[in-house]
Every structure is written in C-alpha cells, then in structure tokens.
Amino acid sequence: MFFGESAAAYESITSRMKALAVVRPLLALDDSPAKRERGWEGYRLAELALATIDFVTLRIGARTAVRQEAVVEQVAESAALQVPGRAGTEYQEVARWLVERMINTERHDRCFRHEIGSVTGDGFVVREFPFQILKDVPDEAGQAALTVTDAAITVLVHAVDVDIASEQIAAEAKLAALLKRARIGEAWQAARTAHVQSIRYAKELLDRMEEMKRNVRAIDWEADLDGPLKEAQEHVEERSRAETQLKAQVAQLLEVTEEEHKRQQLEALDALIQDCLKRHLMLVDMLLRVVPEFRHQQDRQIFVPPVVHVRVHLRSQLLEPALELSIEDSERPLEAFVRGVLGPVRPRVMYLPDYFEVLTRMPDQAEVERVAVGAPDDWEVTSDPPRFDDAQHAWVDRLLSAVPGEGMRLSRLLERAREWGEGRGPGDDTDHLLAMETAHRFRHVPVAELARGEEAVVVVDDGTELDDPVFGGSDFLLLPAMGEPTSETQPPLSPEFVPRATNDDLEPSA
Amino acid sequence: MTQYDDVAAAARMVALAMTRGKSPARYGENARLVRRFDTEPDFAQLVRKVAQGFDLTVQEVHPQAGLVLATTTETDFAVSVTDLVPNAENRPLYLLAHLAIASRAFPRPEDLDDDEHVARISVQKVDEDVRAYATVLERRAAAADEDTDPPAGSPGLEGLWRAYLRRNPTGRTDKDRTPRSATYALVKRAFTHLEQRGFVRATSDEEGGTYATNVLYRLHIRAQAAREMLQELAALGVAALPHHDAPLPSEAPEQPEATGHGMLPDSAPAT
Numbered sequence: 167m168f169f170g171e172s173a174a175a176y177e178s179i180t181s182r183m184k185a186l187a188v189v190r191p192l193l194a195l196d197d198s199p200a201k202r203e204r205g206w207e208g209y210r211l212a213e214l215a216l217a218t219i220d221f222v223t224l225r226i227g228a229r230t231a232v233r234q235e236a237v238v239e240q241v242a243e244s245a246a247l248q249v250p251g252r253a254g255t256e257y258q259e260v261a262r263w264l265v266e267r268m269i270n271t272e273r274h275d276r277c278f279r280h281e282i283g284s285v286t287g288d289g290f291v292v293r294e295f296p297f298q299i300l301k302d303v304p305d306e307a308g309q310a311a312l313t314v315t316d317a318a319i320t321v322l323v324h325a326v327d328v329d330i331a332s333e334q335i336a337a338e339a340k341l342a343a344l345l346k347r348a349r350i351g352e353a354w355q356a357a358r359t360a361h362v363q364s365i366r367y368a369k370e371l372l373d374r375m376e377e378m379k380r381n382v383r384a385i386d387w388e389a390d391l392d393g394p395l396k397e398a399q400e401h402v403e404e405r406s407r408a409e410t411q412l413k414a415q416v417a418q419l420l421e422v423t424e425e426e427h428k429r430q431q432l433e434a435l436d437a438l439i440q441d442c443l444k445r446h447l448m449l450v451d452m453l454l455r456v457v458p459e460f461r462h463q464q465d466r467q468i469f470v471p472p473v474v475h476v477r478v479h480l481r482s483q484l485l486e487p488a489l490e491l492s493i494e495d496s497e498r499p500l501e502a503f504v505r506g507v508l509g510p511v512r513p514r515v516m517y518l519p520d521y522f523e524v525l526t527r528m529p530d531q532a533e534v535e536r537v538a539v540g541a542p543d544d545w546e547v548t549s550d551p552p553r554f555d556d557a558q559h560a561w562v563d564r565l566l567s568a569v570p571g572e573g574m575r576l577s578r579l580l581e582r583a584r585e586w587g588e589g590r591g592p593g594d595d596t597d598h599l600l601a602m603e604t605a606h607r608f609r610h611v612p613v614a615e616l617a618r619g620e621e622a623v624v625v626v627d628d629g630t631e632l633d634d635p636v637f638g639g640s641d642f643l644l645l646p647a648m649g650e651p652t653s654e655t656q657p658p659l660s661p662e663f664v665p666r667a668t669n670d671d672l673e674p675s676a
Numbered sequence: 677m678t679q680y681d682d683v684a685a686a687a688r689m690v691a692l693a694m695t696r697g698k699s700p701a702r703y704g705e706n707a708r709l710v711r712r713f714d715t716e717p718d719f720a721q722l723v724r725k726v727a728q729g730f731d732l733t734v735q736e737v738h739p740q741a742g743l744v745l746a747t748t749t750e751t752d753f754a755v756s757v758t759d760l761v762p763n764a765e766n767r768p769l770y771l772l773a774h775l776a777i778a779s780r781a782f783p784r785p786e787d788l789d790d791d792e793h794v795a796r797i798s799v800q801k802v803d804e805d806v807r808a809y810a811t812v813l814e815r816r817a818a819a820a821d822e823d824t825d826p827p828a829g830s831p832g833l834e835g836l837w838r839a840y841l842r843r844n845p846t847g848r849t850d851k852d853r854t855p856r857s858a859t860y861a862l863v864k865r866a867f868t869h870l871e872q873r874g875f876v877r878a879t880s881d882e883e884g885g886t887y888a889t890n891v892l893y894r895l896h897i898r899a900q901a902a903r904e905m906l907q908e909l910a911a912l913g914v915a916a917l918p919h920h921d922a923p924l925p926s927e928a929p930e931q932p933e934a935t936g937h938g939m940l941p942d943s944a945p946a947t
Contacts, residue, residue: 234879234888262880271796271886274783302794306701308740308891310794310877465714478788478902480779486809487914488775488905493768493839494832499908500771501757506901507774507893508873510732510745510753512694 176285184295187280188321191299192216195267206260208249214264217244222300222314223365231303231311238262268300269312276301319366354431357412357438364405364445371398371452378463399453406446413439558596562603566623566644573645576604576625577632601637608642616649623647685709686722690730693743694753696874700742713737735899741892746900760869766862769840773859773866775905776806778897781889788898791891797876799863799884803845806859810837846884860884 195201195211221240225232241261242254270276277296284293299318305311416436423429478484484503488496565579583597608625615622624647632641689709692698700707712719714737723743724734731751735744747754761767780802781795782788814837826834846860867887870876875893880886909915 266880269796302796302888303792304740304794304891306740307699308738309874310879310888310890462711462714477785478906479785480775480782480788480897480902481805483916484902484905484909485775485779485806487909487916488772489806489809489835489837489840490813491836491912491914492826492833493836495912496768496772496836499905499912500768500775502908503778503901503905504757504771504774505747505754506899506904507778507875507896508755508869509892509896509900510694510730510747510751511755511873512691513753 176283176290180282180284183280183282184297184317185321187278187282187295188297188299188317190280191268191270191278195264198267200263204259204263209245209260210248211260211264214241214244214248214260215268217241218261218265218268219299219314219318222312223319223362226313226365226369231305231313233305233309233311234265237265237312241265265300265312269302270298316369319362319369354435354438357435357442361438361442361445364442364449367398367401368445368449368452371449371456375452375456375459378460395453395456399450402446402449402453406443406450409439409443409446413443554596554599558594558599561596562600565600566603569623569644569646571646573626573643575630576601576642576644577634579604579644580634580637597636604642604644607644616647619649621646621648682719682722683726685712686719686726689713689723689743690726690732690745693745698742699740701740706742710737710739710742713743735895738891738895741895744892744895744899746896761865766857768836769843769859770862770866772806772836772840773802773863774870776802777863777866777870778901780805782894782897788894788902793889793894795889796879796886797889798882798886799860799867801883802863803859803884806840807845810840813837814841 192212192215195215198211201207201209201211218237218241222232222237225236238258238261241264242257245257245260246252246254270278275296276298278298280295280297281292282295283290285291297317298315300312301315302310303313413436416432416439420429420432420436423432484499488499491499562583565582569579579600580597583600584594604625607623608627611624612622616624623644626643626645627640628643630641630643632639688705692703692706692709697703698706700710713723714720720737727734727745730753731748732745732753733748735746737743757767757771761770777797780797782793787793787795813835817835826832840859843857843859843862846858864885867876867878867885870893871878871887874890875896876887876889878885879888
C-alpha cells in the first residue's frame with residue numbers, strides 16, 4: 167500500500183529532522199545580534215556550546231546535576247582558549263550568556279521549538295517538536311542545578327542513536343585494537359567514546375530511578391525493571407572486566423614506551439580508563455540500590471497516604487485579589503503567606519560576644535541612607551553655633567586687660583560687663599562669659615603665660631562674699647601679674663594674696 | 677535502641693529541618709532519619725509529636741528536602757515580618773513582592789506539584805507582573821470614575837495596587853543609588869531574604885538580579901503559604917476562582933526579542 171510505504175519512509179525523515187532541529191539553536195548562536203552588540207565577534211559560540219554540553223554530560227555521570235557556576239567556570243576557560251588576552255570578566259560573561267541561551271531562559275517554558283512534518287494514519291501533519299538542551303533541575307539536595315537532556319546527548323555529544331550496549335562494546339573493541347597497535351592518540355578518542363556511552367547508561371538508569379521516586383505505580387516491575395536490570399548488571403560486569411584488561415594493557419605499554427609525548431598520551435588514557443572503571447563501579451552500586459529503592463518508594467508512596475494539599479493558582483487566586491485589597495486588609499493574608507514561605511527558623515541563642523558582633527554589624531536593611539564618616543574638621547563645620555559671639559569675647563578681653571595694677575573686684579567687672587552700648591542691649595549675657603572666664607582663671611592659674619614672662623590676669627579669692635543678682639559665691643579679686651622667666655616653678659604672686667583652697671564655684675545663684 | 681534514643685532522634689530530625697545545608701543527600705544523619713520516618717510509623721508519629729510540642733506541624737518528608745515543617749500561629753519559630761522590614765510603610769509592598777515572586781515562579785498550579793520544576797525569576801519580571809495588574813485595576817477604577825484617594829488620616833485604606841503604582845520601579849537619589857523605597861529595591865530585598873535562607877540561588881545580575889528556585893521553596897508554598905493565605909482571604913470574604921487561561925503579561929514582549937536572537941525556529945506562542 168502506497169500510504170504505508172511512504173509513512174515508513176517518512177518516519178526516517180522525521181527523526182532526522184528532529185536531530186537537525188536540535189543542532190539549530192547552537193548554530194544560531196553565532197548569528198545572534200548579541201554577539202556583535204557585545205563585541206564578541208572573536209568567539210566561536212557554537213563550539214563553546216558544544217564544550218558546555220560535553221562538560222555537563224561528563225559531570226552528570228557522577229552526580230545527577232551540575233551547578234551553573236561550575237559550568238560557567240569551565241566554559242569561561244574554553245572561551246579564554248579561543249580569544250586569549252581579554253578580561254576574565256568578559257569570559258565569564260560570555261559563558262553565562264551562553265549557558266542561559268542553552269537553557270533558553272528567554273522562554274517561559276524553556277523549550278526550543280521546531281515544526282516537523284510526519285505521516286500518520288490521518289495523512290501528512292506538521293507538528294511542533296519541542297526540545298531542550300540544558301535543563302534546570304533540582305539536584306540531590308533540592309538546589310537548582312543543570313543537566314543535559316537526552317536529545318542533546320544523542321545528537322550533540324554522540325551523533326548516532328543506536329543501542330547503547332552494542333555501541334559501547336564496539337567502542338571498546340576499537341580501543342583494544344588501537345592499543346595493540348600502540349596508536350595511542352586514536353585510542354584515546356575511542357576510550358572517550360566508551361566513556362560517553364557509560365554515561366548514557368548511567369543517565370538512563372538514573373532517569374528510571376527518578377521516575378520511580380515520583381510515581382512508583384508508573385513502573386511495572388516485571389517489564390520495566392526486572393529484565394533490564396539483569397541485562398544491565400551483566401553488561402556492567404563484562405565492561406568492567408574488559409576495562410581492567412585495557413588498563414593492564416596500558417600499564418604494559420607505559421613500561422616499554424620511552425618517548426615522552428607518547429607517555430603523556432598513555433597517562434591521559436590511563437586516567438580516562440580509570441574514570442570509566444569508577445563509573446562502572448558506580449553503576450553496579452546503583453543497580454544494587456534499585457531493588458531496595460523500589461521497595462522503599464513503594465512503602466513511601468503506596469502505603470503512606472499521599473499529602474493532600476489545595477491546588478492554588480497563585481496569580482489569579484492570591485496575587486490579583488490581594489492587589490485589590492486595601493493596605494490594611496492585605497496585611498494579614500500577606501503576612502500569612504510570607505510566614506509560610508519562610509517557614510520555621512531556629513531562634514538564635516545570643517552569647518555575650520554575639521552582642522558585640524550584632525552591634526557592630528551594618529544592617530543591610532537599614533531604612534536610612536548611610537552617610538560617610540567625615541574627617542574631624544567636618545564636625546567643626548557642623549557643630550552648634552558658638553554660645554558667645556566674637557564681640558562678646560572681645561569685650562571680655564578688653565575688660566580683663568584693663569584691670570588696673572591694684573586689682574579689681576569681680577562685682578565691679580560684672581557691672582561694667584552689663585553696661586549697654588556698642589550694639590549690646592538687654593538680654594546680652596556677656597556677664598556670663600566674664601563669670602566663666604573668671605572662674606576658669608581661678609581654677610587654672612595661667613602658669614604657662616607667667617612662666618614665659620607674659621602679663622596675665624590672675625584671680626584670687628580673699629573670702630569676700632559676692633553680692634550679685636545673678637551670681638553667687640566669692641567676690642574674686644582680679645590682679646594683673648607679670649611672670650619672671652627665671653623662676654619657672656613659682657608664679658610671682660604677692661605673699662598676701664596666697665590663694666586659698668575653696669570649693670565655691672562661680673555659679674548662677676538662681 | 678531505648679525509647680529515649682528514639683525521642684532524641686525525633687527531636688534531632690526536627691532540629692535538622694530548621695537548619696540550612698543539612699539535606700538528606702548531603703548529610704548522612706538526616707538521610708538515616710528520613711529513612712526511619714518513611715519505614716517506622718511509630719518513629720514518624722514521634723517526630724510529629726515533637727514538632728507539635730514546638731507548635732510546628734509536619735507537612736511531609738521529601739527525599740531531597742527532608743522533613744518539611746510548617747509554622748502555626750502560636751509558634752515562636754516563625755519569622756517575624758517586622759524584623760525583616762522595620763519600616764511599616766514599605767512592609768505591605770515587601771510582602772506583596774514575596775507573593776509576586778511566588779506567582780511568577782509557579783504560574784500554573786501544576787508547577788507546584790512538579791518535582792522537577794525549577795523557575796528562573798528576575799526582579800524586573802516580578803515588578804512588571806505586579807505593575808501590569810495594578811495598571812489594569814487603575815484603568816478599571818478610572819473607567820468606573822471611582823475615588824481612589826484614601827480618606828484623609830487613614831492611609832491604610834488606600835488600595836494596595838495604588839500604593840504600588842505610586843512608587844517608582846527604580847530611581848536615583850542624589851547619591852546615585854536606587855532609593856530603598858523603589859519597588860525594585862523591595863523586590864530585591866525579598867529575593868535577598870529568600871537567598872539568605874536558601875530558598876533561591878542567584879544565577880546572574882541581569883534584569884535587576886535573576887534567581888533560581890529550589891525544592892523547599894516550592895514545598896513551603898504548596899504545603900502552607902498558599903493554603904493559609906487563601907484562608908485569610910476567605911475570612912475577608914474574598915474568594916477568586918482560578919482562571920488558567922490568563923496569559924502572563926510579560927510573555928508577549930518576550931516573543932519578538934527571543935525570535936530576534938534567531939533562537940526560535942518558529943513563532944508559535946509559548947503555552
């Protein structure tokens with residue numbers, strides 16, 4: 167029948183188109199306007215993309231997923247290889263951009279799409295073929311990490327889609343043959359192919375196990391696990407044996423080879439085979455775990471009642487109604503949400519040293535704009551206005567310098583200070599400045615000035631009470647004194663005016 | 677093992693659930709406890725009782741995240757929102773930012789159930805989301821000729837959407853910094869708090885900061901946050917039915933840009 171025939175023929179076309187579609191996003195990278203805009207013309211982005219996929223593929227064998235930072239790091243190295251002499255940040259930027267393009271972060275569902283025709287029972291139809299290359303998945307601890315899709319491994323890492331088991335046997339046979347003829351460079355390539363094959367093996371098993379963790383009912387023990395498991399186990403044992411032999415062969419070759427270049431190649435090959443062996447051990451371990459894991463998942467999923475939770479459409483059921491509420495009404499629902507999101511926290515016990523740490527820490531959610539700490543002179547600029555103005559200081563200085571040789575009582579000076587004139591009127595408090603200055607001079611005899619032989623007014627308390635409406639205490643006697651530079655320790659005071667100790671400070675009497 | 681050892685182990689499991697970086701895959705003790713929880717009903721019950729003593733509830737035990745606890749209203753172990761955002765004026769919008777992040781990360785209810793769902797969300801996109809709907813409400817209010825000004829003296833009666841629109845998404849102070857009250861800064865702060873607690877991981881600085889979610893974040897929203905907020909809304913007499921066909925507002929402008937990169941072989945809309 168014509169229809170049936172063409173359907174069979176078209177199947178192959180469809181599958182090849184799918185493979186070509188997967189290549190397309192990679193090739194598109196080099197035509198991307200971003201490449202020109204950012205000045206990245208020197209980079210071969212499609213090749214970097216292949217390096218990215220290789221790296222992720224080789225790493226997911228050991229773990230289920232790779233952190234994006236690790237991938238970016240590695241790709242940045244390849245970028246540096248392509249265009250040496252640029253800044254390290256540029257390589258990082260190229261790498262990050264590239265990785266995100268391959269996750270396709272610009273699309274909400276992350277899928278690349280291509281329309282591909284196929285022939286079905288209803289005739290020729292064009293269907294959309296969605297695919298991904300790198301994919302965000304939670305790693306074993308639930309953190310976001312990257313993995314590579316099967317489509318990408320099949321097409322981009324190893325461009326054939328055949329039975330994995332036979333493929334690996336072929337790769338290893340080739341490797342053994344090449345080793346026998348000591349063609350080490352090619353042997354390395356062959357070993358690498360075998361390596362990738364065992365990774366695909368592991369990934370397939372891991373996928374099955376993940377599926378099992380999600381829904382154990384979806385797996386039919388007899389059909390999906392029992393047979394394939396036995397097969398896989400046999401395969402792995404066989405491969406491990408073959409690799410042990412290969413390793414021995416490499417070791418023998420290493421003994422007889424003296425050429426430095428070849429020795430290096432052999433050592434690299436040895437490391438690669440070692441890694442293959444390790445991977446196979448891991449596979450064996452995984453295989454051993456499958457059965458207990460199946461039982462465990464059965465316990466967990468079938469015998470434990472499933473968690474019941476309300477299905478909520480966050481946007482239309484929570485966000486949009488909340489926006490329509492008033493600020494006041496929205497508070498409780500929103501707080502309930504955020505409390506739920508952030509979950510329980512362990513309250514921290516504070517020890518004394520912690521207080522110091524907390525007190526000295528800059529809170530990053532401080533509500534105020536921070537101000538830079540100023541130099542000391544900044545503070546003088548911003549300090550309070552002076553209590554007394556320059557005119558008042560000048561007036562007090564004039565009064566003090568006008569003290570006659572026989573001395574003058576504080577009461578008289580206060581009177582003079584209170585005289586109005588020269589812009590001074592009621593409310594002027596020059597008398598306060600004078601009183602302070604006098605008290606200061608009483609407590610701090612101007613020894614320095616006297617020692618230098620300068621004239622200074624000294625203040626003496628002879629026991630006379632001050633009779634003043636504002637101030638109380640002693641009515642000090644102010645005397646001009648002249649220092650003698652020769653006597654450095656004794657201030658030249660007349661013996662009858664020996665100051666006596668007093669606690670009476672000059673204070674406002676009010 | 678004595679009964680005391682069992683109690684100690686159960687308490688340890690609750691403590692580990694409140695600690696960062698001790699997931700079963702990374703921490704053997706936790707893995708053993710998770711296994712015990714799954715296989716020994718008595719032990720599971722003991723863990724539930726210990727949690728109950730702290731006014732916490734056991735939501736589920738997840739293979740990657742381990743024990744998932746939820747807070748009750750009585751517990752002292754819940755995060756204090758006042759501590760997170762001391763400024764009372766910024767607080768409602770900060771809380772709203774958390775909800776907007778979650779709704780952007782899980783656009784469909786199914787996403788909350790998808791064990792492999794990892795969302796990448798950016799400050800810019802979250803802000804656009806809220807702004808888009810707030811603008812719809814603004815137009816609706818204008819069409820109905822409503823008075824949207826809050827009564828004098830009670831700013832709390834202002835609509836949340838209006839409070840959001842009054843703020844600029846970003847801006848510059850005289851010191852050339854984004855002011856802390858701008859919506860970008862509030863969304864960013866919500867992201868920072870999520871990151872500090874290990875719910876998201878920063879992936880790049882593009883679009884004001886881009887983050888990827890982890891499993892525990894999804895579980896917390898699914899198990900507790902969404903449900904409790906729904907109840908609170910119901911208490912206010914607000915109930916909305918889900919409408920799945922609502923397209924994401926930022927989906928449309930995404931399209932030409934993505935095609936412009938030559939990455940998309942066709943122009944089919946994302947679903």
